[in-house]
Amino acid sequence: MGRYILAVNAGSSSVKVTFYTFANPPQAIADAQVSGITAPPPTLKYRRGPVKIKEELQEQFRTPQAAFQYLLQRCFRDPELSEVASDRDLAYICHRVVHGGDYREAVEINDETLHHLEALEDLAPLHNFSALEIVRLCRKELPSVTSITFFDSAFHHTLPVYVRTYPINQQIAKANGLRKYGFHGISYSFITRSVAQFLGxxxxxxxxxxxxxxxxxxxxxxxxxxxxxxxxxxxxxxxxxxxxxxxxxxxxxxxxxxxxxxxxxxxxxxxxxxxxxxxxxxxxxxxxxxxxxxxxxxxxxxxxxxxxxxxxxxxxxxxxxxxxxxxxxxxxxxxxxxxxxxxxxxxxxxxxxxxxxxxxxxxxxxxxxxxxxxxxxxxxxxxxxxxxxxxxxxxxxxxxxxxxxxxxxxxxxx
Ligand SMILES: Nc1ncnc2c1ncn2[C@@H]1O[C@H](COP(=O)(O)OP(=O)(O)O)[C@@H](O)[C@H]1O
Ligand SMILES: CC(=O)OP(=O)(O)O
Ligand SMILES: [Mg+2]
CATH class of the missing domain: 3.30.420.40 (ATPase, nucleotide binding domain)
Structure with missing residues (x-):
């Protein structure tokens, strides 16, 4: 098993990837992102140690998956980033998935959990589709690496019932999962810990x-x-x-x-x-x-x-x-x-x-x-x-x- 973690944050207009050491705390060794996928030309930002690169790309990406594949190959092929040259160097791939339904925790991807997440796609096709396409791609092309999905919604599992309930027919609401979930929770979790630390x-x-x-x-x-x-x-x-x-x-x-x-x-x-x-x-x-x-x-x-x-x-x-x-x-x-x-x-x-x-x-x-x-x-x-x-x-x-x-x-x- 490799020693590095790849974290992927796919949005509708940008894809960000960061490679980390498996250490506590993890250290970023490289960070790359493509933005402007929906408003070409896309731009690449790449940071490796003190080196920072920003360039307009000739490539046209039709999907976030294509941008992810480009970023992965660009990093794997960078001779200055020899630590991560193939899937053999990776221990885990972490994926940000916006909608996690009732999941309160991150989930390791296997056939069963992937199937579960695919069912959720119906609830949030606009927000989960790209991330899950990347999960499917990783399973196919980097099969030796364990994928873990983290959900934006999980942090909000503590919302009181009266906050998360919409005043509509409750049978229909329950049958269709119609409630407030809330998002950006991976970010709120980072912020809560960092601010508490800062405030002592x-x-x-x-x-x-x-x-x-x-x-x-x-x-x-x-x-x-x-x-x-x-x-x-x-x-x-x-x-x-x-x-x-x-x-x-x-x-x-x-x-x-x-x-x-x-x-x-x-x-x-x-x-x-x-x-x-x-x-x-x-x-x-x-x-x-x-x-x-x-x-x-x-x-x-x-x-x-x-x-x-x-x-x-x-x-x-x-x-x-x-x-x-x-x-x-x-x-x-x-x-x-x-x-x-x-x-x-x-x-x-x-x-x-x-x-x-x-x-x-x-x-x-x-x-x-x-x-x-x-x-x-x-x-x-x-x-x-x-x-x-x-x-x-x-x-x-x-x-x-x-x-x-x-x-x-x-x-x-x-
Ligand atoms: N100096 C700035 N002043 C105001 N907005 C900015 C500035 N720099 C970047 N932004 C805005 O930040 C937004 C991107 O924020 P980000 O959190 O990275 O978005 P997302 O993750 O949703 O793609 C863009 O709308 C961009 O215009
Ligand atoms: C949940 C959400 O809106 O995500 P982003 O801000 O990354 O588009
Ligand atoms: Mg964002």
């Missing part, structure tokens, strides 16, 4: 409001280290808007949008049954629909290029504030910190400043200089609050889903 408290004593704001965005209320509410629902569509997702809307909107909305979408294949409405609300909405760009760094600017850009920013701020107020009350005002994470949460000083200034009434304040500077590459958590002691601290956490999966693999198997 145990996780069981840590209460947080955490935002994972990337091209998919969610927020989570964490009480005594456990998720007690989160903004995503049955699928990652609920809650906050994202790059191409609407977030919460009146569900009736679907029936008024177009008479075609209920039909199968043109993207539906034999394996993947999604309706036109799902396609529109997941892939043709959000700030892309408002502004034409999925890149939030073009939206969060002092002088936005159009009113639509300003509107997209204001909508996100408004929806996030609604949840902060909601969760602050649900946590009885006992909040140790408000935490920013995810690509946008970690990089947009303007979004953080705007939000924290609007949370003044909760005793929060931001140190403008620390906020503008943001974290260094090697800093997992930093404090950007001003006037310590008055209200919740304001923190940035550079989250790392791949690390979290590798870490848990090492902890449970060494």
């Amino acid at each position: 408290t145990s996780q069981e004593q840590t209460n947080l409001i955490v935002m994972h704001i990337g091209s998919g965005a969610s927020i989570c209320a964490i009480k005594e280290g456990k998720s007690v509410d989160t903004s995503m629902g049955l699928t990652p569509l609920a809650g906050l808007p994202g790059a191409t997702r609407s977030g919460d809307i009146d569900p009736s909107l679907v029936f008024h949008y177009t008479s075609e909305a209920g039909k199968l979408s043109p993207a539906s294949t034999k394996e993947m049954h999604i309706s036109t409405a799902e396609e529109i609300l997941n892939k043709q909405s959000g700030w892309k629909a408002l502004t034409g760009t999925t890149d939030f760094s073009q939206i969060a600017v002092e002088n936005p290029p159009s009113e639509a850009h300003q509107l997209a920013f204001d909508i996100l701020v408004d929806r996030i504030l609604g949840y902060i107020g909601n969760y602050y009350v649900k946590l009885d005002g006992q909040v140790d910190a408000l935490v920013f994470a995810g690509g946008i949460g970690e990089k947009s000083a303007m979004l953080r400043r705007t939000l924290v200034e609007k949370c003044q009434s909760l005793g929060m304040a931001i140190d403008t200089e620390a906020n503008d500077k943001g974290p260094e590459d090697n800093q997992t958590v930093i404090d950007i609050s001003k006037g310590a002691g008055k209200g919740p601290r304001v923190l940035i956490c550079q989250t790392n889903e791949q690390f979290e999966m590798a870490y848990r693999t090492v902890c449970s198997r060494s």
